[in-house]
Amino acid sequence: MEALKRFIVIAVLLTGLVSKAHGQNIFIKYLKYTLMDTSPPAKPKFIGYPTLAYAPETDWELGISGLLVYRAKQDTNNRLSEVKTFSFVTLQQQYGTVLEHALYTDQNQFYFRGELRFQSFPIEYYGIGPHTNPDLHVIVNTNELRVRERVLYQFAPSWFTGFEADFQRLSKVSIDWEDKEQDIGIPLGSEGSGNLSLGYGIVYDNLHNVLNPREGAYLELAYLGSRTGWGSRYSFNTVQTDLRVYHPVRKRNVLATQFVGQFGAGDIPFNALAQMGGEQLMRGYYRGRYRDQNYAALQLEYRMLPFPFAKRWGASVFAGSGLVFPSFNDVSTDYLRWAVGAGPRFLLFPKKDVYNRLDVAFTKEGMGFYFHIGEAF
Numbered sequence: 001m002e003a004l005k006r007f008i009v010i011a012v013l014l015t016g017l018v019s020k021a022h023g024q025n026i027f028i029k030y031l032k033y034t035l036m037d038t039s040p041p042a043k044p045k046f047i048g049y050p051t052l053a054y055a056p057e058t059d060w061e062l063g064i065s066g067l068l069v070y071r072a073k074q075d076t077n078n079r080l081s082e083v084k085t086f087s088f089v090t091l092q093q094q095y096g097t098v099l100e101h102a103l104y105t106d107q108n109q110f111y112f113r114g115e116l117r118f119q120s121f122p123i124e125y126y127g128i129g130p131h132t133n134p135d136l137h138v139i140v141n142t143n144e145l146r147v148r149e150r151v152l153y154q155f156a157p158s159w160f161t162g163f164e165a166d167f168q169r170l171s172k173v174s175i176d177w178e179d180k181e182q183d184i185g186i187p188l189g190s191e192g193s194g195n196l197s198l199g200y201g202i203v204y205d206n207l208h209n210v211l212n213p214r215e216g217a218y219l220e221l222a223y224l225g226s227r228t229g230w231g232s233r234y235s236f237n238t239v240q241t242d243l244r245v246y247h248p249v250r251k252r253n254v255l256a257t258q259f260v261g262q263f264g265a266g267d268i269p270f271n272a273l274a275q276m277g278g279e280q281l282m283r284g285y286y287r288g289r290y291r292d293q294n295y296a297a298l299q300l301e302y303r304m305l306p307f308p309f310a311k312r313w314g315a316s317v318f319a320g321s322g323l324v325f326p327s328f329n330d331v332s333t334d335y336l337r338w339a340v341g342a343g344p345r346f347l348l349f350p351k352k353d354v355y356n357r358l359d360v361a362f363t364k365e366g367m368g369f370y371f372h373i374g375e376a377f
Contacts (some may be wrong), residue, residue, distance in 0.1 A: 009160045041351045044070035047373075049285050051088075054369040063088035067373050069211070069352055072106045080209045080352065084373070094121045096144075102210045111160050111203070114149035125175070125185070127184040128270065128292055130335035134365050136183055139176045142192070144271070145169045150201060150222075158206040164222050169194040170271050189269025193233035207246070211311035211354045211374035212252075212305070214254050218244040227274075236266030240273075254303040258377045260322075261296045268293060272323060276337065279370045280377055282322050284339040284361030286368075292326045297322025305345055305355060312347035314355065315358055316375075339363045348373060 048066040066085040072078040081103045089095040096119025103112040122141045126132040152160035173192040201222035207213040220242045226232040227326045243259045259280055262274035274295030277285030281297050299320030306314040323335035341361035348356050357369040370376075 034346070042071055042074040042076050044068060044074075045349055045352060047348070051086075051371060053208050053371040058088075058090040058094060058282070059092045061088050061090045065373070069349070069354065072104055075106070078106060079108050079207070080211065082211055082374070092122060094119065096121060109154050109155065111152040111205070112150065113152070115146070117144070117146045123288060124286060125184070125187070125270070126289060128187060128273065129326065130290060130292065130332075132184075132290065134289075136180065136225050138178065138180050138184060140173065140190075141175070142173045142271075145170045145171075150203075152201070152203055158204055160203040160205060162201065164199050164201045164224060166197040166199075166224055167195070168197075168272055170269075187270035188234070188267060189271055193271075195226045195232040195234055195236075195269065195272060196230060197224040197226040197232075197238070199232075209353055210360065211352075213244070213246045213256070213375070214305075214353075215246050215248050217246070218242070226266075234267040234269055236264060236268040236272070238262060238264045238268075238272075246263065249302075252305055252308065254305065256301040256303060257299070258301075259296070262294065263291045276322055276324055278364050279359075282320050282337070282339050282363075283318070283341055283359055283370060284363040284366065284368045285337070288336065289365070292324035293326050294328070295322065295324045299339075299377075301376070303345070306347055312350070314345040315342065316345060316357070316359075317342040318359075318361075318376075337363065343370075348376065 046066065046068045048064065051061070051063040051065050053061045053063070062276040064087050068083040070081055072081065082101065084100045085098070087097045096117065099116040101112065104110070120143050122139050124137045125140045126134070126137045133228060148165070150162065150164045152162035154160050168250060170189065170192045173190065175190060199222055201220060204217065204219040206216040207218055208216070222240045222241070224240070225237045227235050241261045245257045247255045249255055252367040257359070258281065262276060269375070270291065273291040273293065275288040276282050276295060276297065278287040281299055297320060299318060301316055301318035303316040304314045306312060321336055321338045321341045323337065324330050325335055339361055341359055343357055343359035345357055348354050354374060356373055357371070359376070361368050361370070
């Protein structure tokens with residue numbers, strides 16, 4: 001906690017040391033730029049800000065985030081593109097940098113969606129399967145590099161298809177077994193690995209605002225294959241699907257539904273297995289708390305954006321259920337896990353309809369807090 005205290009003290013001091021510009025405090029100017037959102041709807045908008053958050057994966061997390069939103073050629077008929085950056089350090093001695101993007105060209109002809117992630121991230125590994133012991137885990141120390149990219153072409157209104165690639169590399173891997181090898185099992189890839197998966201995807205997307213969809217649907221179906229013949233450590237296949245439907249309720253509210261599935265076959269290293277948990281789906285579970293060859297999850301979220309009595313404040317409530325399983329022959333309702341939660345929303349960019357979210361999620365095994373710009377899905 002001493003690191004957290006020092007961070008807070010430094011942040012307060014830096015805030016108080018901002019200089020004057022034309023008789024007006026730069027900090028006040030920045031707040032006005034951020035909160036007033038006086039720029040025209042078609043103009044690009046950038047915001048950078050420090051973050052302080054808590055999640056099961058990280059304990060307390062200190063970071064710096066940036067968000068750029070724009071429309072191609074500043075045409076409001078084009079969909080809203082976004083670029084998000086995030087650098088962080090945690091009290092669990094984790095650090096890293098993440099760059100995510102969802103970009104549309106003019107007339108939405110091409111669609112680029114992906115992420116670049118590097119992190120030194122000691123993780124808790126509980127083993128593989130739907131019934132791993134929450135009190136039995138080991139620490140895996142590793143450096144992780146991941147690059148995922150989709151390059152898609154619009155071949156019909158709202159329909160995109162094209163190439164997908166996913167590269168994952170684990171290096172400097174060490175596991176603090178503490179005589180737990182027999183209980184947990186040494187996973188494939190525990191010595192580190194690099195795997196390049198290539199494939200093909202099809203996407204239906206008629207959402208106008210990727211950060212806060214209010215109406216429409218998103219469907220992605222992708223096949224990815226990794227082969228030792230093109231430099232991967234292991235050979236395996238995965239099929240991934242992501243279905244989201246958004247239904248407006250009255251003028252302000254939205255009922256959002258998402259189904260996600262990842263189904264694999266072959267020699268899949270433990271870091272590439274389907275994993276439950278994180279800040280988007282099955283919130284409240286440590287990401288990777290459950291992992292296996294296959295994963296399916298469904299979540300519902302009701303968003304009040306904003307409240308009728310507040311111009312910039314709203315809230316969301318959500319619930320989800322999911323399971324991991326080794327094969328379709330072994331699926332059982334005993335594998336199901338649940339997560340519920342809620343959180344306030346603040347309208348950060350009124351002219352672009354973009355909100356900040358703070359979610360508190362509860363599960364049978366604990367809880368988590370998540371602070372982000374844009375909705376979870």
